[in-house]
Amino acid sequence: MPPIIRTENLTKRFGNFTAVDHLNLEVNEGEILGLLGPNGAGKTTTILMLATVIRPTEGTAYVGGYDVRKNPDKVRELLGVAFQEPKLLWVSTPWDVVNWHAKVCGLSTQERKRRVREVLEALDMWDYRHRSVHALSGGMRKRVEIAKVLIQRPKIAIVDEPTAQIDIVGKHKIWRMLRELREEGTTIILATNELYEADVLSDRVGIMHRGKLLVCDTPQKLKDSIVGGDIVEIQFESDPSPKIVEELEHFREVVKIIKTKASTLRLYLNRVEEVVPKIMSTLMKEGVAVSSIRMSEPSLDDVFAHYTGLTLEEAQKEGG
């Protein structure tokens, strides 16, 4: 199946500044693609070009087979966008905003009424539906913004930092609703700078930095791609002999071993889930007593650091 979205050297310059730089990205039908990147990476600019809101300076993108430059009207029929900054007029009310949106997107009266109520209730916004927007908190406005897309259920949903400013209970609700949306067949692009969000929600994650796509793969493969990214700490009953250390070094997956404390070894290795059983059986064979073993996987933060040479925090300082 051809990708439902494909960008071809998609580029946007603002004056001399290149916000999106020859981006080549593919999104498969029915997946959640996380676009992860620090502030200023170019995520929102990419999204605005896909939504035909701004025109690319160079290159183009195909959405559902339609060129965003040549057939923007067709592209818009497939899309629903929840913007990073809620796009609401101060004087309107949540109900007016989502109800009108649903109407424009062609929902029948009955369906519209049902879904508007369902989604506003699920997002705890039903009681506030007739308040004017200026009297809502930042998180509530953000809920109204995401509600538009959840009610619309478009073929392709683009959500730009959907849970920024939203409390943790709200975040989990929105994540669940986005997963449900995907299960009903919607393809989702999720732009975020929250690693955890990208990790738990995305089928694949693309890491963007300075307008470029650095890598794009499943979160698991990205983590595995870091050589020696997994960490295993083994605490022995007594000091391990040099022979044991040597034997452990023999595993192909083990990259580095450090002795952290008197009876503790820290192993940097790949594919932890396959190697640990082998290590255990070697140690048993040698009759070495182990008092504890701790494993940790690399996070997307490590992945990000690996590809950019920066921690996300540093990159964010640099970008912002």
Add this chain to the structure above:
Amino acid sequence: MRHIVHILENDFRNFFRYKWWLVGLISMNLTDLFIMAIVYNRMLNPAIIQQIKSYFNFFAPGLTVTGLFASAFMIGREVNMEKRREVHQYMLSLPMTRFELAFGRVLSGGLRGMVYMSPLLATCFVFVGLPTLEQFLVILVVLFFLAMGISGLSIAIAVSTKSLDKFVTARGLVYYLLFFCSSVFYPFSLIEQLGREGKFPMFLVAFARANPLSNASDLIRSFLLGTPPFSPEMIVSVLIFSAVFTTFAAFAYIKLIERA
């Protein structure tokens, strides 16, 4: 085309959010009319009063056009505000064509002007005189086109000015130019006379003659009062203005708003 109706719905909803404010404004307009009529009738040169019979009769159609102008211009303020808050990005992402969006906005502005203006026009009919059915329809059509032109003009200004300050300044200039050089507040014959006497530059006299606000006011006057005499120019001027600005606005709205 279905989407044009949606745009209208949205813009009318926003318009009626200010319903009490609008009612207040219309009442103020009407109060002004009665007060100004009394004051001006006593102040004006008797020769002019003779020409126009009574200032009330003269000014009521002018005020109708003024009300139409102010209310049709309101859409520009909203478009400007949307642009500053980047709500226009949302509008541009909706599943409708750019034509539907742009034309819908201009049409909303125009129709809102018609709604606001209707009590003022009704006041004219009650106090100044009743038109025939044909005349009534001509007035409505001409005022509708005028409203579209004004709405278009306001949108064009709104998308080409970045800040609210600049929008308000530009709006002020347009107000002054269009109202000062027009027969909304004083008869065109007076402007012409001042021009001949060298007290008013001739190009502004020419502008006042072509000004669609002059022509729309004079069209209502010619039907209700018989003076100034009706001429087809009155309709043509409004239609040209309307065609130019409706097209220009729709074009500007699409081009300028997308050029982020």
